[in-house]
Amino acid sequence: MPKNSKVTQREHSGEHVTESVADLLALEEPVDYKQSILNVAGEAGGKQKAAEEELDAEDRPAWNSKLQYILAQIGFSVGLGNIWRFPYLCQKNGGGAYLVPYLVLLIIIGIPLFFLELAVGQRIRRGSIGVWHYVCPRLGGIGFSSCIVCLFVGLYYNVIIGWSIFYFFKSFQYPLPWSECPVIRNGTMAVVEAECEKSSATTYFWYREALDISNSISESGGLNWKMTLCLLVAWSIVGMAVVKGIQSSGKVMYFSSLFPYVVLICFLVRGLLLRGAVDGILHMFTPKLDKMLDPQVWREAATQVFFALGLGFGGVIAFSSYNKQDNNCHFDAALVSFINFFTSVLATLVVFAVLGFKANIMNEKCVVECLRVLCPPLPFYLDPSTLRCRNAEKILGYLHTNVLSRDLIPPHVNFSHLTAKDYTDMYRVIKAVKEDRFSALGLDPCLLEDELDKSVQGTGLAFIAFTEAMTHFPASPFWSVMFFLMLINLGLGSMIGTMAGITTPIIDTFKVPKEMFTVGCCVFAFFVGLLFVQRSGNYFVTMFDDYSATLPLTVIVILENIAVAWIYGTKKFMQELTEMLGFRPYRFYFYMWKFVSPLCMAVLTTASIIQLGVTPPGYSAWIKEEAAERYLYFPTWAMALLITLIVVAALPIPVVFLLRHCHLLSDGSNTLSVSYKKGRMMKDISNLEENDETRFILSKVPSEAPSPMPTHRSYLGPGSTSPLETGGNPNGRYGSSYLLAGTPESEL
Numbered sequence: 001m002p003k004n005s006k007v008t009q010r011e012h013s014g015e016h017v018t019e020s021v022a023d024l025l026a027l028e029e030p031v032d033y034k035q036s037i038l039n040v041a042g043e044a045g046g047k048q049k050a051a052e053e054e055l056d057a058e059d060r061p062a063w064n065s066k067l068q069y070i071l072a073q074i075g076f077s078v079g080l081g082n083i084w085r086f087p088y089l090c091q092k093n094g095g096g097a098y099l100v101p102y103l104v105l106l107i108i109i110g111i112p113l114f115f116l117e118l119a120v121g122q123r124i125r126r127g128s129i130g131v132w133h134y135v136c137p138r139l140g141g142i143g144f145s146s147c148i149v150c151l152f153v154g155l156y157y158n159v160i161i162g163w164s165i166f167y168f169f170k171s172f173q174y175p176l177p178w179s180e181c182p183v184i185r186n187g188t189m190a191v192v193e194a195e196c197e198k199s200s201a202t203t204y205f206w207y208r209e210a211l212d213i214s215n216s217i218s219e220s221g222g223l224n225w226k227m228t229l230c231l232l233v234a235w236s237i238v239g240m241a242v243v244k245g246i247q248s249s250g251k252v253m254y255f256s257s258l259f260p261y262v263v264l265i266c267f268l269v270r271g272l273l274l275r276g277a278v279d280g281i282l283h284m285f286t287p288k289l290d291k292m293l294d295p296q297v298w299r300e301a302a303t304q305v306f307f308a309l310g311l312g313f314g315g316v317i318a319f320s321s322y323n324k325q326d327n328n329c330h331f332d333a334a335l336v337s338f339i340n341f342f343t344s345v346l347a348t349l350v351v352f353a354v355l356g357f358k359a360n361i362m363n364e365k366c367v368v369e370c371l372r373v374l375c376p377p378l379p380f381y382l383d384p385s386t387l388r389c390r391n392a393e394k395i396l397g398y399l400h401t402n403v404l405s406r407d408l409i410p411p412h413v414n415f416s417h418l419t420a421k422d423y424t425d426m427y428r429v430i431k432a433v434k435e436d437r438f439s440a441l442g443l444d445p446c447l448l449e450d451e452l453d454k455s456v457q458g459t460g461l462a463f464i465a466f467t468e469a470m471t472h473f474p475a476s477p478f479w480s481v482m483f484f485l486m487l488i489n490l491g492l493g494s495m496i497g498t499m500a501g502i503t504t505p506i507i508d509t510f511k512v513p514k515e516m517f518t519v520g521c522c523v524f525a526f527f528v529g530l531l532f533v534q535r536s537g538n539y540f541v542t543m544f545d546d547y548s549a550t551l552p553l554t555v556i557v558i559l560e561n562i563a564v565a566w567i568y569g570t571k572k573f574m575q576e577l578t579e580m581l582g583f584r585p586y587r588f589y590f591y592m593w594k595f596v597s598p599l600c601m602a603v604l605t606t607a608s609i610i611q612l613g614v615t616p617p618g619y620s621a622w623i624k625e626e627a628a629e630r631y632l633y634f635p636t637w638a639m640a641l642l643i644t645l646i647v648v649a650a651l652p653i654p655v656v657f658l659l660r661h662c663h664l665l666s667d668g669s670n671t672l673s674v675s676y677k678k679g680r681m682m683k684d685i686s687n688l689e690e691n692d693e694t695r696f697i698l699s700k701v702p703s704e705a706p707s708p709m710p711t712h713r714s715y716l717g718p719g720s721t722s723p724l725e726t727g728g729n730p731n732g733r734y735g736s737s738y739l740l741a742g743t744p745e746s747e748l
Contacts, residue, residue, distance in 0.1 A: 076497025094291025127505025141656030221535025271353030280356020
């Protein structure tokens with residue numbers, strides 16, 4: 001090392017030293033490259049490998065084990081949508097027939113893009129901002145848009161965790177507080193709350209006791225203090241889980257990722273033992289083949305694939321960036337995708353088993369209402385106080401008044417032991433005979449299929465339909481505690497990944513203190529989240545959940561695919577994957593990335609835009625006076641807010657593109673410098689004027705740099721062999737030499 005070198009001056013310190021290439025070239029004494037990590041001579045000895053591992057451990061955290069990493073990815077991808085969104089889509093879109101478009105899109109879009117995000121995160125070892133800044137500087141805004149989308153999702157998602165916390169603590173009592181309507185006493189008079197009597201006990205508890213909801217989004221109604229406290233608890237839990245990065249969140253994942261499966265299996269076993277469970281499961285898996293040709297079904301299936309795997313959020317990239325470079329991310333992509341799909345199917349089985357039980361209860365109520373005197377005793381799950389006189393009671397009245405002839409009653413029907421099938425037989429006979437005057441009789445069909453066809457999605461499924469079914473379970477508080485604890489853990493796992501999608505790229509890019517920035521994010525999000533705990537807050541949750549993130553997320557995913565497949569180069573990317581993994585990925589991915597996935601996503605984006613234009617956005621409002629839901633369109637100011645959210649989420653992409661296209665924003669490639677530490681050398685491209693250390697191109701130790709992709713080598717297509725895979729290292733991961741390259745733009 002030259003005597004006047006900065007490295008010589010600090011040879012006893014462990015600090016990094018940076019010198020410009022021009023200064024180094026002016027010095028005559030050569031650098032000892034044999035002790036360098038880059039090792040131009042290409043030696044792959046033990047010293048080089050040890051130095052790489054030491055440097056990697058020093059500069060970037062790593063997962064404690066492969067199991068911890070897999071659980072983190074599962075915890076992020078498997079969330080509340082698997083429990084209530086997927087079953088609803090199955091019920092709405094043809095039952096078992098919905099599985100066909102979902103599986104097709106999972107294979108041609110989901111798994112390839114999930115593998116792509118895992119690969120770029122693991123290879124470049126930076127968050128979404130650093131990754132896309134390296135792949136294509138002009139599309140570097142993708143990373144910033146991902147952070148904004150994560151922020152939008154995290155704001156309302158943690159509110160849902162707050163709702164689950166509220167129900168969790170309310171579950172420690174018997175009977176459950178939502179099992180019966182409240183009674184209002186006025187002196188000696190006692191009447192049932194009118195709003196509850198018109199709807200149901202669980203519906204009333206959700207809308208009035210929990211949310212205390214207003215009639216529309218325009219009526220704020222002030223803060224709901226109960227939900228405000230629950231939101232504070234939720235953000236405190238999330239903050240403690242992520243404050244130390246993967247060192248803290250990785251340990252949380254052992255419980256938050258595994259516990260939901262224990263609960264789901266327990267619910268499945270219990271559900272299968274309930275009468276009517278088989279009816280619900282058969283109804284769910286009975287395919288309605290005409291739905292398979294509906295474009296809307298395919299659009300909703302594609303959207304569910306994106307959200308289920310967490311594509312475009314940045315969390316997948318952030319988690320994979322803490323992996324070792326020799327990790328088999330191809331296996332991880334297939335494994336996590338399969339587990340995600342398996343979880344969705346398992347949750348659907350549980351939901352429809354329980355809803356089948358509930359449908360049988362409601363159907364039996366429809367038949368035997370007010371017959372408790374005629375056919376005692378009632379089953380344990382029927383509450384006589386909730387029964388109203390109609391249907392079978394009406395038939396008996398018509399028989400006594402000779403409105404109906406007893407000849408119309410099938411001989412096998414016994415009113416003392418009336419079943420739903422008996423009532424259905426009577427109903428059909430009476431309807432056929434009294435065709436002209438049947439409507440005047442006021443009889444309900446009481447069909448099991450009608451109950452099973454009632455589509456309940458999202459919060460309605462979790463906080464109304466499922467909670468109502470659990471009130472009929474023996475030991476109902478125990479099952480309620482387990483259910484809402486499962487929801488809390490599912491939400492926590494997804495929130496950890498969402499927070500990683502925000503904090504990891506910002507910390508990597510701007511070098512802010514991890515703990516301080518993480519705590520600041522949680523505090524900021526809590527105060528902004530107060531918007532969602534107003535009495536009208538549920539309507540804002542609908543706005544953010546259904547509209548604000550979907551379109552920007554679709555744009556982000558399609559640009560990610562284009563950036564890698566068409567700008568960076570699919571062949572080049574495949575070759576680098578081969579060098580990283582030690583084997584060549586299937587040719588299937590080459591064609592999916594290059595052609596099929598971009599085309600499918602372009603169609604999906606177009607369909608989403610058309611859908612927004614054809615169907616004005618709206619929400620289901622709960623009208624207190626009617627005790628019923630009514631679909632309302634967003635007012636003008638809410639539409640303006642919605643459009644602003646979409647624009648803000650997508651805005652960084654064109655802004656960064658224009659700034660770099662017009663050379664108003666440096667891409668960090670104007671200066672080449674060399675960094676040393678105790679005799680070890682790393683080459684990097686950095687912007688010395690702005691102290692930008694985010695563009696390390698040539699280092700073979702990715703832990704030191706945001707962009708440590710190996711020197712780009714020629715790739716002749718699927719099945720070809722790199723001409724540079726020679727001697728030194730038989731697996732080709734560290735070639736016999738490395739080539740100096742110019743800026744990334746020249747390589748693109």
